[in-house]
Amino acid sequence: MKLYNIILLVFCLIAIACKQKKEAGETPKFSLTDKMVSTMKTESTELKTLKNELTFYGRIAADNNKLIEVYPIVGGNVTKVYVELGDYVKKGQLLATIQSTDVAEFENNLENAKNDVIVAKNNLKVAQELFEGKLNTEREVVEAKSNYDKAVSNLNRSKQTYNVYNIKKGAIYEVRSPLNGFIIQKNINQDMLLRNDKSDNIFDVAEINRVWAIANVNESDINQVKLGIDAEVTTLSYPDKKFYGKVDKIYNIIDPETKAMKAIINLNNTDFQLKPEMTASIKLSYEENRKMIGIPSDAIIFDNSKNFVMIFKDKSHIETRQVDVYRQVGNITYISSGLNEGEKVIINNQLLIYDALND
Numbered sequence: 001m002k003l004y005n006i007i008l009l010v011f012c013l014i015a016i017a018c019k020q021k022k023e024a025g026e027t028p029k030f031s032l033t034d035k036m037v038s039t040m041k042t043e044s045t046e047l048k049t050l051k052n053e054l055t056f057y058g059r060i061a062a063d064n065n066k067l068i069e070v071y072p073i074v075g076g077n078v079t080k081v082y083v084e085l086g087d088y089v090k091k092g093q094l095l096a097t098i099q100s101t102d103v104a105e106f107e108n109n110l111e112n113a114k115n116d117v118i119v120a121k122n123n124l125k126v127a128q129e130l131f132e133g134k135l136n137t138e139r140e141v142v143e144a145k146s147n148y149d150k151a152v153s154n155l156n157r158s159k160q161t162y163n164v165y166n167i168k169k170g171a172i173y174e175v176r177s178p179l180n181g182f183i184i185q186k187n188i189n190q191d192m193l194l195r196n197d198k199s200d201n202i203f204d205v206a207e208i209n210r211v212w213a214i215a216n217v218n219e220s221d222i223n224q225v226k227l228g229i230d231a232e233v234t235t236l237s238y239p240d241k242k243f244y245g246k247v248d249k250i251y252n253i254i255d256p257e258t259k260a261m262k263a264i265i266n267l268n269n270t271d272f273q274l275k276p277e278m279t280a281s282i283k284l285s286y287e288e289n290r291k292m293i294g295i296p297s298d299a300i301i302f303d304n305s306k307n308f309v310m311i312f313k314d315k316s317h318i319e320t321r322q323v324d325v326y327r328q329v330g331n332i333t334y335i336s337s338g339l340n341e342g343e344k345v346i347i348n349n350q351l352l353i354y355d356a357l358n359d
Contacts, residue, residue: 030357032315042312042344048294051329053285054224056215056263060235060278062206063266068178069185070203075196076100076173078188083203085186089177095203096175096188102196106161107171113155120144120151181207184276208276211269213245215282216260224286225250231265232283232330235274243267243274247284285329292326293340297333299347300325301354309339310346310353318346320357 032040076098083095127144130136185204188194194202213233217225227250233243249264265282267274300323301308311319323338339345346353 030316030318032318032353034315036349037315039349040312040346041348043296043299043347045293045295045335045339045341045343045345047291047341048332048334050288050290050292050294050327050334051285051332052224052288052327053283053329054221056217056221056282056284058213058215058280058282060267060274060276060280061212061214062184062204062208062276063210063212066179066181066207066210067184068205069201070095070175070178070205071199071201072098072173072175072188072194074098074100074102074173075194076102076171078190078192078194079172081186081188081190083183083186085183087183089181089183089205091177091179093177094174095177095183098173098175098194099171100173101171102173106158109161110155110158113151113158116151117148117155120148124148175202177203177205179205179207181205182272184208206276208272208274209268209270211267211274211276213243213265213267213274213280213282215263215265215280215284216255216258217263218260219254222261225261225263225284226286229284229286232285233265233267234281235278237275237278238273241273292334292336294332294334295339295345296347297328297331299345299350300333301351303354308354310350310357312344312346318353318357320354 077100079097079099081096083089083093089095124141124144124147127136127141131138131141182205183203184206185201187200188202213231215231225247227247229247231245231247233245234241245265245267247263248266251262251264254261263284295309299309301310307323307325309321309323311321313319321338324336326334326336328334
């Protein structure tokens with residue numbers, strides 16, 4: 001009986017040792033926790049129309065439809081300039097004052113028109129009184145009334161001219177802003193003498209809540225640039241920020257200096273980050289007549305000069321798959337081989353999973 005117990009104990013120890021050895025030789029199986037699965041994002045692979053991308057250099061400009069060039073209506077001496085380049089101004093705001101002999105003549109014409117109305121009114125009154133006393137004819141009353149109407153009309157015309165020219169007493173002409181916007185060009189300074197025949201503008205005022213990005217399109221790429229295609233704009237001032245729009249206008253002529261065609265992208269600029277004359281890099285993307293599996297670019301893992309994605313089947317079955325990248329356009333990467341339609345790729349935290357499976 002004692003021998004039997006000893007033999008039984010030996011077998012138990014051997015069984016335990018074998019079990020421990022087996023367990024020690026096994027590789028633990030990888031499996032995601034339920035919490036990781038709940039925060040993980042996947043996307044099913046699908047065929048997408050292949051896009052291509054062209055990069056051009058250009059600049060930011062004010063929208064010509066919201067830009068007004070301000071010209072001096074009269075010549076004279078610039079008595080004061082109230083704004084500087086880059087200032088924001090409101091419609092009707094005073095920009096500069098000019099003392100002008102032309103304005104003095106307008107003032108004189110207005111005073112003469114006022115006096116003419118007074119004289120014509122008195123003549124009409126006299127003519128009416130004489131007619132009532134049968135001392136003149138009705139024709140003379142009608143003539144006096146006509147002269148009065150002409151004098152009033154001439155006075156109104158002088159007043160309108162006075163208002164249009166923003167004339168103030170002292171032969172002062174006021175230059176006022178025609179709209180809300182920024183001073184983007186200034187060609188006037190205090191004490192400057194403006195000639196009557198000056199044809200150059202003294203201010204440019206522009207609304208820049210929307211601006212243009214002007215792309216210089218190379219001749220070799222003209223056939224690829226169409227109205228409505230997507231555009232992505234970056235600037236030197238904000239290299240990490242992207243502005244998106246579409247091609248709204250194409251100038252179908254070649255600039256003889258740059259040998260390029262201009263394409264206009266209308267951009268929202270409510271925070272005024274984009275300034276006219278900024279240098280811009282402009283990417284235009286267009287669709288080709290074929291399809292290819294496209295996945296979010298964030299899903300790609302680059303390691304050892306190769307590209308990989310993580311294929312999700314369930315929390316215990318995740319595959320590392322090498323893929324061949326055909327092209328990346330924006331946040332979409334097109335895969336030429338390695339993926340089938342309908343497979344699920346992990347698009348967040350995939351690098352952590354890749355390290356856990358492959359280290």
